[in-house]
Amino acid sequence: MVTNVEVLIIGAGPSGCVAAAHLINEGVNVKIIEKNKFPRFVIGESLLPRCMDHFEEVGLLEPLQKIGFEIKRGARFLKNDVVCNFDFSKKFTEGWDWTWQVPRADFDSVLVNEIIKKGADVQFEQEVIDVKINSNGKSVIDVKDKSGEVYTINANFIIDSSGYGRVLPRILGLDKPSELPKHSSIFTHVKDINRPEGEEGTLITFDVLDTNTWFWVIPFSNGNTSIGFVSTTEYIDSFKGNNTERLKEMLKLSKYYYNRFKDVEFSFEPKCIKNYSKSVSQIYGKGYALTGNSAEFLDPVFSSGVTFATESALAAAKLVVKEVNGETADWEKDYDSYIKEGVGVFSSYVKEWYTGNLQTLFFHRPENPEVKRQICAVLAGYVWDKTNPFVKKHNRAISTLAHMLNMMENEKANL
Template identity: 70%
Template structure:
């Protein structure tokens, strides 16, 4: 078997792998990216958060993305019955980006990868990692199969596993553990949005809350296509019969707000169903490797945090890898695992409190409290490490406590 050597092997060319490669390449570190599929390829995860703009900017990937003219996302709208809760990213507690994009990921990820290739980064498409062996000093030999099915080896000083749902190292090293999140599933597709209304109504990203556990996303792209997806308990997804196309068509009819706009439209592809999408691992790093993005942990799509964690973890770990390769000591537990876990745990609380109904009580309570809204908005923009925000610092209690107060007030008013 032939063999090549590199400093860092990156598995996967999604946003996580690309941000990692961009940073390391700029530091003069030799990287090789191996990507199982041929780009452009479809992947779900189309609504970004302002926080990830910081990451793309820091590694110099913002300009190539701006040139694509993706649909700007200045906030997000949540609907329940007749109540609208609209978050505007320019009105948030934490300073930072007040907009981001809603993107077809095939184009978005391909833009990132092509920009890296232009800069001289070695990305091998249709090359799949099939095995890895680690030595005591953390260096490794990875076996990769190319499109022709031929195997070769890559010797690396360090591996970044950014393989997303491929979960390469969690599978090969037995690092998977059951997620603490409730078992939820999703079904989604794209439509040519022929009845899209003019103006903001047509382009605004919206989460239509069908009941406490079930919601419907509408993510319009600048190319006239709109992403539609339902999320709910497995029982909800299973309560519809037929093919994924038939089930999705029936689900669209359950949205009072959107059924007129989307019923009767053909789907761009047969709807895809992902069951039990939440993932977790026993550890985020080991001797000679780190897990970033979805390969490490995925909570839930409700607040669109996936890509932002993918790029945050990629950038944070790339900086530590550069330090380590320069001979400095890195405390991976403190500088990586603890840091990432802090942000993930803030979002975990918000996801959990969404499905307990407590966060929905806050979102749809009227009149709105502008200060509270700004603080929650900063969390929804991805600024979950800002401890000046009480909705970050006290995340474990604050949502539940406020919802309790609102419910008590309502009870008293009804007496």
């Protein structure tokens, strides 16, 4: 059996769905191959306001709004007794000032069901196992179906949104070691029976335990909460036993949350993702584009994963539409440079988080409201706004200011 399609999308996560939605809206023939049956678990539950722009633009916002996911209006960072609250309504850049914190199984199902309603041909429980891209950019894709049969798809273009499946990076040899330090994470969901009333119970929080180690608490509107630790792979590996035993032991590290979670049952055996940062040598080529996690994953600390997945998906889909319409698509400028610019900003923030410099800015008191507004815009995902000094000078602004604050503290201590 051979099928012919204009665009083949690998993976039906947020990246694949946003790309598909745009292509369908523009009348492009598209097929999605998805390895799993939905709903399926995936981590990545705290969204950023910027991704609301993408869902709105492709017509996926309305069905999501009907679900009643927990509203996320900012993010709270704790370190010892110091609290740093970011409120998206006080950010430097114009744009959405709220988003959601979501169980991804439910969230991703809404997205995929909606694109099926729009007319997308989505094949679940089928796996892309091989891809050959010809010199003219057209490709031949081998797909294994549920029964183990292999069939072929001919596509004029491939969007690889396969997340950690990293289909094209593996097949085309595009994997590149990440520049970020090796970090790992261990996490689960709990039935949050000790959840406090009011705002405290719904706040998304990052409890910073030391420069490398932090604990996330992401409450959902269904009464469950996602909890997880991030640290160096070495430190995570130093906890022994099965993942339940390791996570229970780690919970003792969070003084703020220990009582809330110490006796709750985990909804599933905690999962551990080791050395999660991924990178590639190129994010597009003749006949293909990598979007979302398949292209790059930095770190969960600023919740940029889904937003980057939808941003890259939409940018790639727009260029594909141009090609389909016979126009010239400038992939180097409008995809590679554009995406790398945003990734570059987040990458600086992640690096400066783990040097401790950004933590100095977050937890120094008194706060500087203007600096906070500018950083808040980055944390909301508005990382292309060059009028924001904390975007424009992302690779220097944080270290320079942290250095000044540290000097001031040292001077005070020496008085």
